[in-house]
Amino acid sequence: MTLEEHLKKIDQLADAATPGPWVHKGEDWGDCIDAVGTLIYAGAPFDSVRLERGDWSFIAESRTLIPKLAAVVRKAVEQRDEMKKYAVVYHKWLRENDYDAELAEILEGE
Numbered sequence: 001m002t003l004e005e006h007l008k009k010i011d012q013l014a015d016a017a018t019p020g021p022w023v024h025k026g027e028d029w030g031d032c033i034d035a036v037g038t039l040i041y042a043g044a045p046f047d048s049v050r051l052e053r054g055d056w057s058f059i060a061e062s063r064t065l066i067p068k069l070a071a072v073v074r075k076a077v078e079q080r081d082e083m084k085k086y087a088v089v090y091h092k093w094l095r096e097n098d099y100d101a102e103l104a105e106i107l108e109g110e
Helices: 003-016 053-096 100-108
Strands: 022-024 032-035 038-041
Touching (some): 053 100
Antiparallel strands (some): 022 032, 032 038
16 A cells, blocks of 8 residues: 555545544443543443553544644655755756756765
């Protein structure tokens, strides 16, 4: 799966989820996540899977943090792609102005 496919999957999951932010509100036997007035319960005695307090906090926080992370990744990729354009122009300028030694040094570092 490509990076863009992963980011699209994150967007689809986030768009389909209850809006955030979510907040962990619960105790051992009746943990829940409050998602804008909708309580989501899980854990004993409702399920056979037992989640710890840290798990619930992670799930609640991930509702808003994962879409933010996807946005940061997209911005970084956009900036990298923009910088590649400048690198191509700079390499062309070095060749046109007979800076072969400097160009070779730059390319050796890649």
